[in-house]
Each structure stands twice: as structure tokens, then as C-alpha cells.
Amino acid sequence: MPGGVKTDVKTYQMYINGEWVASQSNKTFPVYDPSTEEVIAQVPDANAEDVNRAVASAKAAFEDGPWATTTAQERGRVLFRLADKIRQNTAMLAELEARNTGKPIVEAEYDIGDVATCFEYYGGLATKILGYVNPVPDNAMSLTLKEPIGVAGQIIPWNYPLLMGAWKLAPALAAGCTCVLKPAEQTPITALEMANWLADVGLPPGVVNIITGFGESCGAPLVQHPDVNKVAFTGSAAVGKIIVKMAADTVKRVTLELGGKSPNIFFADADFEAAIDGALFGVFINQGEVCSAGSRVLVQKPIYKKFVDAMVEKAKKIKLGAPLDRDTKMGPLVSKDQYDRVRSYQEVGKKEAKLASGGGRAEKFAKGYYVEPTIFYDVDNSARIAREEIFGPVATVIPFDDEKDAVKIANDSPYGLAAAVWTRDIFKAFRTVKAIRAGIVWINHMQPTYVEAPWGGYKQSGFGRELGPWGIEEYLETKQVHINLNEQPIGWY
Ligand code: NAP
Ligand code: MG
Numbered sequence: 001m002p003g004g005v006k007t008d009v010k011t012y013q014m015y016i017n018g019e020w021v022a023s024q025s026n027k028t029f030p031v032y033d034p035s036t037e038e039v040i041a042q043v044p045d046a047n048a049e050d051v052n053r054a055v056a057s058a059k060a061a062f063e064d065g066p067w068a069t070t071t072a073q074e075r076g077r078v079l080f081r082l083a084d085k086i087r088q089n090t091a092m093l094a095e096l097e098a099r100n101t102g103k104p105i106v107e108a109e110y111d112i113g114d115v116a117t118c119f120e121y122y123g124g125l126a127t128k129i130l131g132y133v134n135p136v137p138d139n140a141m142s143l144t145l146k147e148p149i150g151v152a153g154q155i156i157p158w159n160y161p162l163l164m165g166a167w168k169l170a171p172a173l174a175a176g177c178t179c180v181l182k183p184a185e186q187t188p189i190t191a192l193e194m195a196n197w198l199a200d201v202g203l204p205p206g207v208v209n210i211i212t213g214f215g216e217s218c219g220a221p222l223v224q225h226p227d228v229n230k231v232a233f234t235g236s237a238a239v240g241k242i243i244v245k246m247a248a249d250t251v252k253r254v255t256l257e258l259g260g261k262s263p264n265i266f267f268a269d270a271d272f273e274a275a276i277d278g279a280l281f282g283v284f285i286n287q288g289e290v291c292s293a294g295s296r297v298l299v300q301k302p303i304y305k306k307f308v309d310a311m312v313e314k315a316k317k318i319k320l321g322a323p324l325d326r327d328t329k330m331g332p333l334v335s336k337d338q339y340d341r342v343r344s345y346q347e348v349g350k351k352e353a354k355l356a357s358g359g360g361r362a363e364k365f366a367k368g369y370y371v372e373p374t375i376f377y378d379v380d381n382s383a384r385i386a387r388e389e390i391f392g393p394v395a396t397v398i399p400f401d402d403e404k405d406a407v408k409i410a411n412d413s414p415y416g417l418a419a420a421v422w423t424r425d426i427f428k429a430f431r432t433v434k435a436i437r438a439g440i441v442w443i444n445h446m447q448p449t450y451v452e453a454p455w456g457g458y459k460q461s462g463f464g465r466e467l468g469p470w471g472i473e474e475y476l477e478t479k480q481v482h483i484n485l486n487e488q489p490i491g492w493y
Contacts, residue, residue, distance in 0.1 A: 011042040012188075014212050015195035016050070017057035018205025023213075024049045031189060034102040034332040034339075035323050035368040043188050046213035048221035051180070054209040058151040058178040059227045061206030067178060072126045074202070075174060079123030081201035086116040086194070093190050097161060098323040100187050102331040102369065103286055105324050114451070115166040118467075121451040122170035125472055129175065134480070143481040148176035149253060150229035152475060153222040155215075155243075157235045158184035158334050159289040159391075165191045167455075167466050168232050169208060175475035180209045180228070182219050184235075186335050188212040215239065226250050230475065233257070234291075236389070237415070237460050255464025255474050257291065257456055259389040260417030263410035264294030264446055265432065267403075268302040270422035274444070276310045278422060279395070282446035284318060284373050287330055288393035289338070291461075292418035294446045296379075296386055297397045298406055304399045308377045311397070312357040315373045320362050332369040333392055339369035342392030345385060349376045349394065352383040356397070381409050389415070403428060407435040416458030420446035439465070 011028060013020035022028075023044035031041040044050070061067050070078075086093065093115075094108040101108075134142035152172045156164035165181055172179050183191045188210075195210050211218060223231050223246045233243045234257040247254045264282045266275050282294030299307045321328035333339045346359050358374030371392060379386050379396040386396045400406045410419055420442040421432045433441045439457045442448070449455065449467075456465040464474050 009039050009041050012044070012192045012212070014044045014046060014050075014192065015198070015208070015210045016054045017209065018199055023047065024053070029185070029214075031100060031186070032335065033099050034334055035099075037336075037367050037369075040099060041189050043192070043212040046211040046218045048217070050211055050213070051218060051221040051225060054180045054211050055151060055153075055222070055225045055227050057206035058180050058209055061204060062148070062150055062178040065206055066204045067176070067207045070176070072129065072176075075176060076123040076126035078202045079119045079126065079170060079173060082194075082197060083116040083119035083123065085197040085201060086112060086119065089193075090116075093162060093193065095324065096190050096193065097187075098331070100189055101158060101161065101334050102323050104328040104331055106326060106328075107286060108323075111160055111163045115162050118163070118166040118170045118451045122174035122472065125171075125469065126174040129472065129476065136482075139485045141483040141485060143483070145479040145481055146476045147479055149475050149477050150177060151227055152177045152179045153225065153228040153231045154179055154181045155219050155222065155231070155233045155235065156181070156183055158187040159286060159291070161187035162190040162194065164234050165194070167234075167471070171466070171471040172232075172475045173203075173207070175472050177230075177475050178207045180211060180222060182211055182213060182222060185212075185214050220246060223247055223252075224249065228252065230254070232464075232474070240462060253474070255456075255466070256462035257464075257466060258415075258417070258460060258462040259391070260291050260293070260415045260457065260461050261296055261387060261389055261413050262292055262294050262415070262418040262420075262438065263296045263298050263413075263436075265298040265406050265410060265419065265421045266300060266303070266307065267406075267421070267423040267425070267428065268300040269424050270444070271424065272303070272306075272310070275422050276307070276314055278420070278444070278446055279307075279311055280314055280318070282420060283395045284315070284330060284393045285447060287333055289334060289391050290447070292440065292447065292449075293391075294418075294420055295390060295394065295396060296381070296410075296413075297395050298400050298409055299397060300406070301399050301401060308356055308375070308397055311375055311395070315357055315375055318373050320365075320370055330373065330393065332365075333371060334369070336369060338392065339371065342371050342390060342394065345388070345390045345392070345394055346371070346374055349374070349383075349385040349396070352385055353377065353379040353396065358393075381412055387413065403432060407432060411435070411437050414460045417461035418442075418446075418457075
């Protein structure tokens with residue numbers, strides 16, 4: 001275990017049925033600051049018994065508690081009040097998020113703003129869940145009602161901890177569901193801090209439960225629990241495949257937001273300066289720990305050499321530093337495991353392609369999981385560093401000939417989360433957008449994400465969509481109601 005255990009670290013409890021509780025085993029596990037490698041908190045190590053308790057409370061809240069009859073207007077108000085609390089506490093939450101993930105404080109502040117915006121958006125949407133009148137041919141009226149799915153089990157990753165929590169909780173609550181949320185083992189503390197306000201903003205006990213634990217011992221029993229009606233998962237494709245198999249036994253609704261190996265495509269006619277910025281921002285923001293990272297940088301041959309040189313020159317100026325330093329543009333990776341993983345891909349890359357810059361640990365830091373922003377070029381799309389998700393600041397630059405070639409390389413991936421295309425030619429841009437098999441495509445930008453617009457992948461990047469009206473649909477069942485308007489018997493027999 002890296003780092004020394006300090007005695008002044010906060011020991012958290014978890015939030016079940018509106019109460020703060022330890023795990024039934026009384027075990028806890030440590031949470032780290034990846035820039036110092038020190039323990040900053042202890043959290044309960046929840047197991048299947050704790051999952052049972054949380055799911056039972058969510059089920060009771062869904063079936064018998066006041067939430068079952070809370071109006072859509074009131075659900076909306078609850079979410080607005082929660083958004084207010086988050087805005088009022090942005091500084092505290094952003095600091096915790098930066099310390100715990102390693103991300104720069106300025107980025108963490110944006111994230112917390114987005115968390116509040118997400119609760120506001122779904123607060124407004126709560127009263128806009130509409131049914132239909134179906135045009136059936138008989139003397140009857142056929143209605144479509146939208147109803148909450150029930151208990152949602154929600155499992156999230158560590159790269160945007162509270163934001164991934166908001167993407168799951170906000171639409172579920174707007175729909176009228178109840179929730180059991182399991183944050184990633186590395187980053188559970190901002191969700192627990194948020195739980196301090198849940199009762200105050202008007203959520204009855206059991207509507208939101210937050211349990212902390214590991215994937216196998218806490219996440220898996222949540223997915224398998226017969227009283228969980230829907231599982232919403234964001235994480236790696238490897239775990240996503242396990243989730244689908246586990247959910248099959250109880251025929252749960254499942255949505256998966258998985259990884260990617262997203263192409264960021266630069267045609268020779270793109271604005272050169274904007275393109276270089278866009279290539280670096282696309283892959284290095286949040287230390288590259290982004291599901292939609294533009295980790296495959298596809299560059300058209302006439303500008304290829306100049307492009308790689310310009311990327312390298314600018315990448316060297318990226319300021320690595322302590323997460324809480326306001327000038328920092330790149331912090332440490334989230335954990336020792338993630339550091340080892342990225343370091344090993346840096347070594348794989350050195351055998352598969354040419355190294356243009358970086359390629360190792362950022363040695364100026366005595367402690368912390370810092371790696372250099374790394375750029376490989378002359379990468380073949382069949383190389384491991386072009387096919388496997390690294391989830392760190394490693395760019396693989398791949399040359400291409402023409403539009404057809406770019407699309408072929410872009411689509412030659414098991415993933416299909418995101419892509420971007422840079423050109424001044426609107427016709428070429430749209431042809432490329434239509435040809436690309438991905439859930440999100442940007443033109444002349446990469447990464448902006450809005451709660452109003454859908455998020456999710458094609459192919460092995462998952463299924464289902466979060467955000468916007470699409471996000472709430474995933475927490476709703478559809479009920480057909482038939483009203484007979486004939487007063488006479490059917491007259492069949
Ligand atoms: P991960 O290892 O797949 O873990 C994600 C979550 O699943 C964690 O809470 C984890 O718990 C839990 N888990 C692990 N094994 C489980 C099991 N057998 N049953 C149930 N739950 C289990 O992913 P990560 O390393 O945290 O995050 C990085 C991945 O997330 C990347 O692949 C990235 O692309 C993806 N991601 C996707 C999106 C998107 O919107 N598409 C957004 C962000 C991240 P532990 O914490 O204990 O491991
Ligand atoms: Mg994990």
C-alpha cells in the first residue's frame with residue numbers, strides 16, 4: 001500500500017435508508033490523494049449484506065414510502081434544491097474532487113458546475129414526461145403511460161466521480177425511481193458529501209442510497225439482486241460485458257456507457273492552429289482519463305509531418321502540477337493501478353511505433369502518479385496502442401491519404417463512442433459525420449458535452465443513452481391502457 005496512513009483522515013459512513021451507517025462487517029478501505037500517495041479518507045467496505053439492506057430500503061421507498069405519491073412538480077423542486085446546495089458548495093466539492101482524482105482544480109470546478117446543471121435540467125424535465133393517445137381503430141381509447149422502472153442500481157467510474165453520479169441520479173429521480181449508487185472504489189467521497197443534503201432537500205429515506213465498496217463484492221451483488229429493476233453502468237467494456245451476463249438471470253433493463261478509442265480526424269484544409277489545440281485538448285484533458293478521449297489522432301498526409309512537430313512543441317508546454325494549483329493543466333493519474341497501466345502502454349508503444357514526445361514518468365515530481373503527456377506517431381491502426389483503451393495521456397498519431405481512407409481507419413475499431421472531424425469544407429465534414437459509426441461526432445471541436453444532448457456509444461462502447469430526454473427514457477417503463485367505449489357486450493359467444 002503506497003503512502004503512510006495519517007491518523008487525522010476522515011472516516012466516512014455510507015448512506016442507507018436516510019441514515020449514516022458503517023458496513024455490516026465494520027470493515028473500511030482507504031481513499032488516496034494520487035498527488036501525494038497519502039490516504040485522505042476511509043470509507044465502508046460494503047458487501048452483499050449491505051447491498052441487501054440498501055436495495056430493501058430503495059424497494060420500500062419505491063413501493064410504500066411518500067416518494068411513490070410525490071408529484072412530478074415536487075420531484076422537480078427537490079432536484080432544484082439539490083442543485084442549489086451543490087452550487088453553494090462548489091469550492092468544497094471541487095477541492096475534494098481534485099484532491100481525490102488528481103484532476104486540476106479548474107477542471108473540477110467546471111465538473112461541479114455541470115453536476116448542478118444536470119440536476120436543474122432533470123428538475124425541469126420531471127414535469128415533461130408525456131404519454132400518448134394511440135390512434136386505435138375501435139370505439140376505444142388507447143393510452144400510453146410512462147412509469148418509473150423501480151429500483152435503479154447505478155455503478156460509476158472514477159474519472160468524473162460526482163458528475164457520473166449526477167448523470168445517473170438526476171434522470172432516475174425525475175422519473176420517480178429510487179436508487180442505489182455505488183461510486184468507484186477510488187473516488188467515493190464527493191457522493192458521500194452530497195448525501196449530507198439529500199434529506200434537507202426533501203428526499204424521503206430510501207430514495208437515494210449510496211454504498212461504497214469494490215466491484216466484485218459490492219457491485220456484482222447489486223447487479224444480481226432480484227429487486228433491482230434496472231442497472232445503469234458506466235465503466236470499462238470488460239466489466240460491462242460481465243454486467244450484461246449477470247443481469248440476464250433476472251432480465252434487468254441495462255444501460256452501458258463503456259470505453260472508446262475515438263478518432264480525431266484532421267483534414268489538410270483544417271485551420272492549423274485550432275487543429276493542434278483540438279488534437280491536444282481532445283486527448284490530454286483530464287490527464288486523458290476520458291471515455292471519449294480523441295486518442296487516435298488521424299492526420300492527412302500533406303500536413304502530417306508539420307502536425308506532429310507542432311503537437312510535440314505545444315505538448316512540451318503543458319503544465320503538469322499539483323491538482324490544487326490553479327495553473328495546473330495536468331495532474332497525476334488517479335491511482336497506482338492506473339499509473340502502472342499507462343506506463344505499461346507507454347512501453348508497448350515504444351515497440352510498436354515511433355515516440356515523438358514523453359513516454360515515461362514525469363520525473364520532476366518526487367511523489368505522485370504523474371506521467372508525461374505522450375505522443376506516438378507512424379502508428380498502424382492494428383497496433384495495440386491504437387486498438388486498446390489506455391485511459392491516460394497517450395496520443396497515437398496515424399497518417400491517412402484521403403476521406404475514404406480516414407473513414408475506414410476511424411471505423412476500424414471495436415469501439416464507437418465518439419469522433420471528431422476538422423475541415424473547412426462543410427460537405428466533406430457532413431459526409432464524414434454520416435460515415436462514422438459513433439454515438440457522438442464533433443465538427444471542428446472535441447469534447448464539449450451538454451446535458452441537453454444525448455451521450456452514449458455504438459458497437460462495444462455500450463447501449464442506451466444518457467442525458468437529455470433520452471436519459472430519462474431509460475428510467476421509464478411504457479404501459480399501454482385500453483379503455484373500452486362500447487356499452488354493449490362483446491357478443492362473440
Ligand atoms: P471499471 O473498472 O469498469 O469500473 C467501473 C465501476 O464498475 C466501478 O465502480 C467498479 O468498482 C465497478 N465494477 C468492477 N467490477 C465489477 C463487477 N464485477 N460487478 C459490478 N461492478 C463492478 O472502470 P473504471 O476503471 O472505474 O473507469 C474507467 C472506464 O470507464 C473506462 O473504460 C472508460 O472509458 C469508462 N467510462 C465511460 C464513460 C462513458 O460515458 N462512456 C464515462 C466515463 C468512463 P471498483 O471501483 O471497485 O473497481
Ligand atoms: Mg475498478
